[in-house]
Amino acid sequence: MSAVVAYESASLTERQQYAQTLAAAGDLIPRGLWSPVQRPDGSMGPAAPSPGKVLLVIETGAMLGLHPAAALQSIDVVEGRASLSAQLTAALIRKAGHRLSIAKSGTIAAGDYAVTVTAVRADDGEEITATWDVHRALRAGLVDSFKKNAQGIWEVRARSKQGNPLPWEAYTETMLKWRAIAEVGREGFSDVTFGLYTTEEVRDMGPSLPVADPEPEASEDWPALIAAAASRAELDDIAERLKGEPDAVRAKTRAAWQARAGVLAREAETVDAEVVEDEPEAQADESGELSEADYEAQTAAEYEAAVERGEVQP
Structure with missing residues (x-):
C-alpha cells in the first residue's frame, strides 16, 4: 500500500495526529508553514511549524496524488490558500x-x-x-x-x-x-x-x-443569548429572531440551540419528577437505639395515627 493510499484511508483523528507529528520536526518544515504561537496569556510568541498549515498541505497533496513529503516541499500556504x-x-x-x-x-x-x-x-x-x-x-x-x-x-x-x-x-x-x-x-x-x-x-x-465571499456577520451574540436562555419560551423566541439571519449564521448556532434545548428539557423533567417524600423513618444510632429526637417524632406519628383510627381521643 502506497503512502498516499494509506494516508487517504486514515481517519481524521489519525491525520491530525500525523500533521502534529510532522510539525514537531521544527526546522525540517518549510518556513512558509510556520506561524507565531499564541501564549496562554494571549500574547504572541516566536513562530513555529503550524499543525493546521501542515494538515492543509498534506490534504492538498493527497487530493493531487502526492506523497506527504512531496507535498510539504512543493505546496505552500499563502494568503490562507494552499498554492x-x-x-x-x-x-x-x-x-x-x-x-x-x-x-x-x-x-x-x-x-x-x-x-x-x-x-x-x-x-x-x-x-x-x-x-x-x-x-x-x-x-x-x-x-x-x-x-x-x-x-x-x-x-x-x-x-x-x-x-x-x-x-x-x-x-x-x-x-x-x-x-x-x-x-x-x-x-x-x-x-x-x-x-x-x-x-x-x-x-x-x-x-x-x-x-x-466573506462570512456574514451576526447581528447579535447568539451563542451567549442561547446559553443564557432560562426557559424553552426564551429559546423559541431566539429561534424566531434567528430567522432573519443569513443561512451561514443560523447554521453555526443550530448545534448550540439544540444543546440548550436538551438541557432545559432535562431540567423540566427533573422538576416534574420531584415528589413529596414521606416522613423519614426513624434512624437508629450505632448502638441500635433511637435518638431522642427520632423517638419523639416516631411517638408523635403513632399518636396521630391512633387518633385517626379512633383508638385514642385527642
Missing part, C-alpha cells in the same frame, strides 16, 4: 501524460528576453501556449520599471516598500518561466491542478486574488 509551486504544476501536467515544453529567447540586457511554454493534452491534442516577457510583467504591475540605463543596457527594477530587491528583479528569467507555466496550467489543465494557483501568483496578486 502550488510552478515546478509542481509542470510535474503534475507531465505526470498526467501530457507534453510540456519550455522555449527561451533573447536576453534581459537586450530588452527582448521571453519565455514561451507550450503544452499539448494527451486526450484531445489541444495545444495551450503562454508567452511571458518583462514588458508583460510590467503591464501586470509585477515590476516597477524596465528601461535602459546610462550604458544602454536594459534593467529590471522591482523593489519592496523598504527598497529591497524583490525576486522579480533578482531572478527575472526564472519568474517569467514560472508565470508562463502557471498560465498554461490554469488555462488548459485545471483537471490536473484542481484550479489551484501557483505560489508566485498568490504572492504577487495578494488581496486582489479572487477569494470566497
